[in-house]
Amino acid sequence: MSKLRVAVLGAKGRIGSEAVRAVEAADDMELVAALGRGDQLETLTESGAQVVVELTTPASVMDNLDFCIRHGIHAVVGTTGWSDERLAQLNTWLSGSPETGVLIAPNFSIGAVLTMKFAEQAARYFESVEVVELHHPNKVDAPSGTATRTAQLIADARRKAGCAPQPDATATALDGARGADVDGVPVHAIRLRGLLAHQEVLLGGEGETLTIRHDSLHHSSFMPGILLGVRRVVTTPGLTFGLENFLDLN
Numbered sequence: 304m305s306k307l308r309v310a311v312l313g314a315k316g317r318i319g320s321e322a323v324r325a326v327e328a329a330d331d332m333e334l335v336a337a338l339g340r341g342d343q344l345e346t347l348t349e350s351g352a353q354v355v356v357e358l359t360t361p362a363s364v365m366d367n368l369d370f371c372i373r374h375g376i377h378a379v380v381g382t383t384g385w386s387d388e389r390l391a392q393l394n395t396w397l398s399g400s401p402e403t404g405v406l407i408a409p410n411f412s413i414g415a416v417l418t419m420k421f422a423e424q425a426a427r428y429f430e431s432v433e434v435v436e437l438h439h440p441n442k443v444d445a446p447s448g449t450a451t452r453t454a455q456l457i458a459d460a461r462r463k464a465g466c467a468p469q470p471d472a473t474a475t476a477l478d479g480a481r482g483a484d485v486d487g488v489p490v491h492a493i494r495l496r497g498l499l500a501h502q503e504v505l506l507g508g509e510g511e512t513l514t515i516r517h518d519s520l521h522h523s524s525f526m527p528g529i530l531l532g533v534r535r536v537v538t539t540p541g542l543t544f545g546l547e548n549f550l551d552l553n
């Protein structure tokens with residue numbers, strides 16, 4: 304069987320360099336390009352890349368995906384910064400290239416995907432819920448893509464269940480003291496040397512609390528998800544949001 308021809312964008316970055324090694328080590332894949340900032344995107348077509356793993360920055364990702372989709376190259380995207388407007392733009396581009404697949408995964412680690420799933424399931428049973436994400440201090444965006452997605456899933460679950468707004472008597476607060484409001488869910492971002500990527504979902508009800516915590520201790524935690532994404536995206540046209548769509552979680 305022929306190997307999947309894979310390119311990595313952001314190949315010198317923290318996660319990109321790990322992804323380069325993971326693709327090189329995968330028996331069913333061939334690394335055909337490893338591009339960094341300033342490299343020509345034409346290398347992707349010249350090298351015959353079938354799938355691009357996009358791990359750059361929120362400022363670069365849209366131009367890169369525009370190029371990939373126009374050239375029918377599938378993409379597995381870990382880069383953060385997704386808004387409804389950006390997703391709508393992607394869907395417009397994809398409608399002009401109906402056989403191309405794009406997976407956007409706010410988090411590639413199985414533990415983080417399960418954290419989101421468990422938080423979504425638990426959300427309607429508790430009066431209060433807040434999200435705390437903790438990352439290395441070199442991270443450029445806050446709150447994290449994972450925390451934003453977690454809060455959105457929680458908010459959707461609570462809306463569907465008809466939950467009342469969360470209790471919060473705060474009358475005066477310093478700016479930021481109650482975190483960012485993501486769809487009615489407070490999200491707090493901590494940046495600390497020594498950390499990599501961590502998240503807690505705190506749920507509170509009458510006389511009890513539930514804490515769901517996940518820790519990514521090394522970038523290797525993201526690699527099985529990236530490789531799964533590469534294998535699945537080539538047969539999944541259109542936009543897929545969330546690695547859970549490629550996992551049998553039920």
Ligand SMILES: NC(=O)C1=CN([C@@H]2O[C@H](COP(=O)(O)OP(=O)(O)OC[C@H]3O[C@@H](n4cnc5c(N)ncnc54)[C@H](O)[C@@H]3O)[C@@H](O)[C@H]2O)C=CC1
Pocket residue numbers: 312313314315316317318319338339340341342358359360361363367380381382383384408409410411412448525
């Ligand atoms: N979905 C997930 O599971 C994960 C997502 N991430 C996300 O991946 C992104 C990258 O994270 P890090 O590796 O920590 O950042 P980083 O700053 O270490 O790496 C980004 C790399 O992309 C390069 N770059 C920027 N623009 C480029 C362009 N136009 N073409 C090619 N390369 C370009 C930069 O020079 C840099 O080497 C962030 O958005 C981060 O949040 C990070 C870890 C896991």
Ligand SMILES: O=C(O)C1=N[C@H](C(=O)O)C[C@H](O)C1
Pocket residue numbers: 383409410438442443446447448449450499500501
């Ligand atoms: O920048 C990071 O490091 C990470 N980014 C992603 C996010 O913003 O959720 C995934 C993970 O948390 C690591």
